[in-house]
Amino acid sequence: MVEVPSAVDRMLYEEGKELGPVMAELSGKVDIRSENGSMGAWTEDMFTRKDEFSVAMKAAMAPFFNTYYRL
Numbered sequence: 001m002v003e004v005p006s007a008v009d010r011m012l013y014e015e016g017k018e019l020g021p022v023m024a025e026l027s028g029k030v031d032i033r034s035e036n037g038s039m040g041a042w043t044e045d046m047f048t049r050k051d052e053f054s055v056a057m058k059a060a061m062a063p064f065f066n067t068y069y070r071l
Helices: 006-015 020-025 037-042 051-063
Strands: none
Touching: 006 020, 020 037, 037 051
């Protein structure tokens, strides 16, 4: 997990803004979610939106293919 930058945290929770507009404002890119997402922006594309979904899918599927869950 990556810590949310303090500027983003403040804009989301104190100012009540949504993540898309916040990321557009900070990155200068429109529709960042269609590229590598906020995680890609925060990690310089070392961990992208695609990676997030891949990890989530693998974690969700693991119990169905792992004998430890059948004990």
